[in-house]
Amino acid sequence: xxxxxxxxxxxxxxxxxxxxxxxxxxxxxxxxxxxxxxxxxxxxxxxxxxxxxxxxxxxxxxxxxxxxxxxxxxxxxxxxxxxxxxxxxxxxxxxxxxxxxxxxxxxxxxxxxxxxxxxxxxxxxxxxxxxxxxxxxxxxxxxxxxxxxxxxxxxxxxxxxxxxxxxxxxxxxxxxxxxx
Numbered sequence: 001x002x003x004x005x006x007x008x009x010x011x012x013x014x015x016x017x018x019x020x021x022x023x024x025x026x027x028x029x030x031x032x033x034x035x036x037x038x039x040x041x042x043x044x045x046x047x048x049x050x051x052x053x054x055x056x057x058x059x060x061x062x063x064x065x066x067x068x069x070x071x072x073x074x075x076x077x078x079x080x081x082x083x084x085x086x087x088x089x090x091x092x093x094x095x096x097x098x099x100x101x102x103x104x105x106x107x108x109x110x111x112x113x114x115x116x117x118x119x120x121x122x123x124x125x126x127x128x129x130x131x132x133x134x135x136x137x138x139x140x141x142x143x144x145x146x147x148x149x150x151x152x153x154x155x156x157x158x159x160x161x162x163x164x165x166x167x168x169x170x171x172x173x174x175x176x177x178x179x180x
Contacts, residue, residue, distance in 0.1 A: 001065045001066065002027070002063060002064045002065050002066075003025055003027040003028075003064060003065065003066045003067075003068065003178070004027060004028050004029070004030065004059050004061065004064040004066075004067055004068070005018050005021050005022045005027060005028070005029040005030070005067075005068045005070060006018075006029075006030050006031075006032050006057070006059075006067065006068070006069055006070070006085060007029070007030075007031060007032060007069070007070035007071055008031065008032040008034070008070075008071040008072070008079065008081040008082055008085075009031075009070075009071065009072065010039065010042075010072060011072075011157060012157055012158075013072070013101040013138065013156075013157050013158040014070050014071050014072050014100065014101050015031070016101075016157070016158040016159065016163075017070055017099060017101050017136060017158060018068075018070040018099075020163070020171065021068055021070065021099065021171075021174075021175070021178075024171075024175050025175060025178060025179065028059055030057055030058060030059050032054050032057075032071070032081045032082070032084075032085050033054060033055040033081075034051065034052055034053070034054055034055075034080065034081045034084070035052040035053045035054065035055060036052040042079065042080055042081065043074060043075070045080035046074055046075070046077040046078070046079045046080045046083075047075065047077060049077075049083070050080065051080030051081065051083060051084040052080070052084075053084050053088070054081060054084045054085055054088065060092075061089040061092040061093060062089075062092035062094075064094070065094055065095065066094065066095045066096075066097065066131075066178065067089075067093050067094075067095070067096045067097070068096075068097045068098075068099060068178065069082060069085065069086070069096060069097070069098050069099070069122075070098075070099045070100065070101075071100060072100060072101065072102060073100050073102040073103075073104065073113075073115050073118045075113055076104075076111075076112050076113035076114060076117055076118065077118065078118045078121045078122060083125075086122065086125050086126065087125070090125065090126065090129075093126065093129050094129065095129060095131050096122075096126055096129055096130050096131060097131055097132050097133075097134075097174075097177070097178050098119065098122050098130065098132070098133040098134070099133075099134050099135075099136065099174060100115060100118070100133075100134075100135055100136065101136045101137075101138060101158055102115045102135055102136070102137060102138065103137070103138055103139075103153055103154070104135070104137060105137050105139055106135070106137065109135065115133075115135040115137075116135075119133035119135075131177075132174075132177050132178075134170065134173075134174045134177075136158075136167055136170060136171070138153055138156045138158070139153060140165070140166045140167035140170070141156060141158065141162040141163065141164075141167055142156055
């Protein structure tokens, strides 16, 4: 079985997550590169549900049995680099798994800025090809006090030193689902 991890990361947490996934299952990995990679424009493109497109990948998506897409959720939106990737490769994707290190919590996943809404968008785009979506809320690596501090949430980054406990367990469960 051939698996490819593709990711977009602005702050580094989703790159860390994507690299950890690729190492765990021993597969290829590639960054999604938007044609226009300026944060204000990417945020605007994400809000208006369009994008500048992405650069051509060096890997062929149709040669992979499973694709793992990893990237952030901004303001409750499927960000344009991820949407552009899925749109460009919709017909070539056999099975897709979606992972996101995000700021929303499990308790707020259906709120305006929650990750479940984005997961529903991915499922609507791909239908049965979308096998599983998993959130890795950044709050899982914070102390109780830090979870109440919006600034701490925005500054937090995944790393080897904090990827323990609940987030590690969630990660192991995700890897198991990909392997099934």
